[in-house]
Amino acid sequence: MAQKTVPEQPKVAIYARQSVHEEQGIKQQIDDCLREASYRGWQVVGTYPDDGTSGSKERGPGTNWAKLLKDFDDGLFSAVLVNDVDRLTRNLTDVLEVRPPKRDIRVLTVRGGIDTDDPTHDFSLKLLVLMAEREVKQKAQRTQRYSVERRKLGHPTAGRTPHGYRWVPDIARDEHGTRYRIDPDEAADVRYMFSEFLSGASLGQIARDLNTNGRRTRAGARWLNTTVRKCLMNPQYAALLAPSQETGKFDIASIDLAKCSPGAWEPIIDEATIAVTRGRLVGVKPNHQGNARRWLLPGIAVCAICRDPVQSARGETHPTSRVDGSGKAESKRYHAYRCVNGHFMRNGDIIDEYVSEVCIAKLSEPDAIDLLAPREDGIDIALLNSQRAALDRSESTISSLIVKGKMNAKAAEEALDELAEQRRAITAEIARTVSTDPLAEVVASGNARAWWEDASLARRRAVVKVLMTVLIKPVGKGKRITRGEGEEAFDAVEPTVGFEWREKRERS
Template identity: 60%
Template sequence: MSLSTQMPSTRLASYARQSVGEDQGLRQQVEDCRNEATRRAWSLVAEFADNDTSASKARGAATAWAAMLRAFDAGEFDALIVTDVDRLTRSLTDVLEVRPPKRDMRIIVVRGSIDTSDPSGDFMFKQLVLLAEREVAVKTVRAQRYARDRRAAGHPSPGLTPHGYRWIFSNERDHTGTRYAIVEEEAQDVRQIFREYLAGAALGQIARDLNEAGRRTRKGARWHTSTVRRILLNPFYAALLPPAQPTGEHDLARIVIEECTAGAWESIIQREQLLATRSTLVGAKSNHDGNARRWLLSGLAICSICRSPVRSARGETHPTARKDGSGTAASLRYHAYRCVNGHFMRNGDIIDEYVAEVCIGRISQPDSRTLLEPPETGPDIEVLNAQKIELEGRESAIALLIASGKMNAQAARDALDVLADELRGVNNEIARSILRDPLAELAGVADARAWWSEATLARRRAVIDALMVVAIQPVGAGRRVTTMDAAAASVAIEWRH
């Protein structure tokens, strides 16, 4: 920003910068530059400041650094003042931007009394930049080593903490250095998302159920299919630390579970659940429209005449005038089901209530588990987990052979490739086993009515779909079905088993 002052022979501009996004440090730098300009009785014609900007990385065209260079090229100032050399830059590449041969910008450094118009000052300026660049290189190597050690121990890096966890700061950590702690209220959302999806609920239906229950994301936003999908793909919930991905290329779908490290924090869901959800989502085209349902039987029940799926509708009453002459009652809207081929349109509340009672009665029976459990055609999940542990043990053994010099690099790579293929196959089998039994939680439910009242709409629909086909019958124009007996007489239940 330009400062309107009387222009002496030397026109001065200031530059301030810091790597962290705090205003206080910038204000102090700007104030120090102003004081120095006043002391020299020079005119400060422009001030440039970059907040949350590194001096060891390239600075883009939108930064104050770039604006300062453009202003100098336009002849708007003669010299640049900074508080310290490292506030201007920590890279020799940037020095080439401000000093000959590209530009002959005079640099004045408040601390150290450096002025590049003097040869010795120019030499000192460049030496200090070289020292700053070396310090950055040393810190980078140190940080990379720390990151490797941290990752090997299963600790995540700082950043956006997944919904369901909170970040534990260093002064709160236990002796193991755990970085994530479960936030139980948010973790319930995560468990519900996995449970509902594995029971066959659509992403849009899961999002709608969460929103209607008043649940929100950590930022207070409504749930969408995209956020539900990201949670279902995220290995952090199974306490798995994925390999680092290039900056700007983060993609949950591209993470290979077999390449993840065991995380040093408590999992919210089981690894097998994650494998099952990823097996159906990775490689599948994202559907952000969803197919969420609002009513129990829409798209699920059928018309008893044409066997087409029924759709939800909004019915409207048409009251007649009162006999006492006081007018007509207000028209009311109600939830209804309609046949797409026009065979009926019926009030849906009593039908939903009847079907719910039928379901509760059926899952209360001792043999309900046999109705919900699909035929066992695959290997036992305990056997698969044992195979997975054995394969992981072989991987550790190969690492020991390499370290002891008993296996060369090429042989090790070949053996690890074979192991990776076998481990991937076992993980896929585990995923299929989980998907074969999505309603296992209903086994031995003590209170079916309590389970039904607490279950989400998606969960109830999944049970209905597993147990029965609901065929709704026409009842004739003008006839109202208001009792459970009348509903039973006009709704046919066709059991699947």
């Protein structure tokens, strides 16, 4: 009696795919396939996951789908195992890649029990894919119609939510269907970026200050010039819905603000601010070299002997042995300033504190307003701020009149457009004034110490550069300058740091 031949078990590759990233989606597919392979006694030679990959569009050379086809051609396996037919593909063209005459890959599924070694299953596979392809096209048509209606109502897509907002799921939306909700902590980062940039800070300095303050992107990454730039160019922060762009070819710089429509969510900054900011960034080549600083005076202060700008450095203490014979104290590193020609290297923290106090005292004098550079156009930043606040009140009044039925829609729209134009002009002038003359904002604040303590490093440096030239003097080898207490806090520092005041300000 002849022995029964046992069919050879196939070597299988597991393929898993999902169009939208979901933490457990791919893992569950692979786990299901591994259990099925173990039950059938199939040898698994590898897994090929494609996360965030559409099954109805062409999959390029960088995908695991392309790698799977290449590995089959190299003879690594004879069958592909998927959880379900639609995880393999939703496009009949892909089926023709794996089935004869081009290739003869045996297709196996966990669900539905497809095995193309059976000719009827080969027909079922193609039929199921055709049905899936038809469903995709119908869904695309429904989505397009829905997209038009969604945009009319001012709602954004469900894509990546900008830093500063949180996506509101359908079940938690209000009666207006609002999809963006302001995140207070992240919104503070956004306002900080716009405020600092319009005050003259570089993108690199803004990124460094955010990182120094322990702020991170939503993904937990450090801020970079590029990520700050993208935020500053995003019209969504002014509750503006940009025109749709071709999938995969989004370009934030090409957005025309005039073609944006009002968004149905609360703005973090006003439209005028985004207009001014984009005006400074669009068409300007990004500077990836950066000029961010960590300390107050590098490149600003000069050596009192050679007049070359001082640089920051890291000093280290060298303790001597204790008198009681118990050894040496632990060596410590500290922030320092050094002359590039070797005239000194000094503790920078004490100098920074002293210069800060001198600046605050100067800006707190009754005649501090005289420090402002004279302007031929007579611009007054305090007046500009009050005018912008008045425009905000006028906008609220118009909204109230509409609600009460005392103003028709057309008149209200014309009035609001005029207010928006006025606000844009005022914001642009404020930004130009502050960046041209950094003292304008601190003098207008009326409280120099409070302004200084809240100000970023970039703003403090700008004020120092406008007010004075700081001269740092050598103190002699082995000598230490320490800060005292109370009224004598800086008595030891004062003789070692000089100032050349810029009393005569040029016209801007």
